[in-house]
Amino acid sequence: MSQQVLISAQDLKKYFPVKGFLGGKTKYLKAVDGVTLDIMKGETFGLVGESGCGKSTLGRTLIRMYDVTGGKLSYQGKDITNAKPSEMKEFRNKMQIIFQDPYSALNPFWNVEEILSEPLAQIGMGAGERKERIEYLLNKVGMKPDDMLKFPYEFSGGQRQRIGIARALSVNPEFVMCDEPIAALDVSIQAQVVNMLEDLQHEMGLTYLFAAHDLSMVRYISTRIGVMYLGNLVEVAKSDNLYDRPLHPYTQALLSAIPIADPRAAKKRKRIKLQGELPSPMDVPQGCRFAPRCPYATEQCKTQRPELRELESGHFVACHCAEKFAD
Template sequence: MGKKNDILIEVKDLKKYFPVKNGITKNNFIKAVDGVSFYIRRGETFGLVGESGCGKSTLGRTITRLYDVTSGDIFFEENNIAKLRKKQMKQYYKKIQTIFQDPYSSLNPYMNVKELIEEPLTLHTGLNKLERKEKIENLLEMVGLKKDDMDKFPHEFSGGQCQRIGIARAISTNPDFVLCDEPISALDVSIQAQVVNMLEDLQKEMGLTYLFVAHDLSMVKHISDRTGVMYLGSIVEVGKSDDLYKNPLHPYTKGLLSSIPIADPIKARQSNLNIIKGDIPSPMNIPSGCRFHTRCPYAKPICSKVQPIEKEIGTDHIVACHLY
């Protein structure tokens, strides 16, 4: 682990359960995030990958307190924000912002660009009307839009342009931490690289720290300093992105990485595919022991009985698996 003052966000045993009515007599819970612990260093990009439904977005939204915490701790600049009320969180919302997956649904269609970006400035800064206008013009320039776009509404823009507006809105308060919740998955492939490059430029310019949630494993490798692999509400492996992609340890990570398409058909045929079989279990009925044992080709008897503990294998490379 890095030095204490290097760590911007540290999560300890975080849980987020959603109640579900199961018949007439009792309630059940979807265990979307179930005992997650990790940290993000100041100025780095931490990538989070996993199958749909594994809890990536819920984890991100719980850390930013868009969702209330069921249990566990979230330390932001060493202050525990897990149990703070909405009013107490106001001072942190300026420092913690989110870029959402769907650029259209995240923007109010009845507000023009000026009003959309001005809203967080009005709430979180003491800028006057003229200063806010100048700030909005600068922000639009930073994300590759024009000053003339201020009076337009979201429906007048493409998906990529709407996402740029969302990014301008997110960075308007000069935050320390930005949750990028699948910010490129709804965009055309030709636009994705432009948006990712822009996020990297903004990070260098403003000293931002990112939690980058995505399905695109190649893009996560490109943008992330470290990557966490999530399965069924739990993180099974964390490592420096290059190490994790070159030397995956957990069977689930190996299966995920083997699903990355290979452009060369000859190399694709020669590659040793490690396809994950079966369906992901229900988060209402998580398997005992290692939660991946029902789909793991290397499962041993202990895997179904005992939950594996995290072990450090090499520098900054942690895995939760009985094979190590």
């Protein structure tokens, strides 16, 4: 794998304004609050964390579906933090998204041909060429040319997701935000869709950001994994390192919930039970955001926010006490 940075985020922030009641002060929901991250060309960067921790918002901000509240964002070295829609034109097709819920992501009144034609027409492709391209795309995602005339409701969830994938790939992107693309699918077909995404990645030279709240699957498809908690990345490591040597108590807690087949490995593993609820991103705790739920929290943790630091080569963690967990 080449080590070229495709997307770079520095201290990236995305806040959503929330109006106060009866003309009260506007507050901010800090969905992404200071994420620093380089995504390398050709890799699959897995993004894990509980529902509501900011995975979708981070992915959508990285592809500039959302405006950036703060920090810096660049694509292949070009600063796109504040790029206007006209300036984003050259990047639009390069960055695509596959949504979690394929049904709500597809226009129910359009047939597959119309759904897939739209992005192609936008890049100026003529009708004849479009038809050929749509046949090619349907074939790529394991569907038949006849499916072109059918409507979303005529398909199963898995097939709908295949259409969503075909649409994302129609304009030859370089980077695809896969936003929990299998979470809404039947367990029996999840592996098929993941395998297909992997095949397409190799064939088309794609870079993925793959968000998931289920840790067991991302291990096998990700080059590296980032663990998110309340709008922050708390740990980033190569996939195997993260599973074999989780250094952040939150990662340890997430992994504790996954059964291990090997009894020796299971015995060695620290078990941490997650206490309490995810706090509101409207009211984030001072200091370490995980402190209210962390069994190791100290006085320092409650007041001083831990920075993401490289504790071992390529293994980053945001915890004051991570050294203690490294032995």
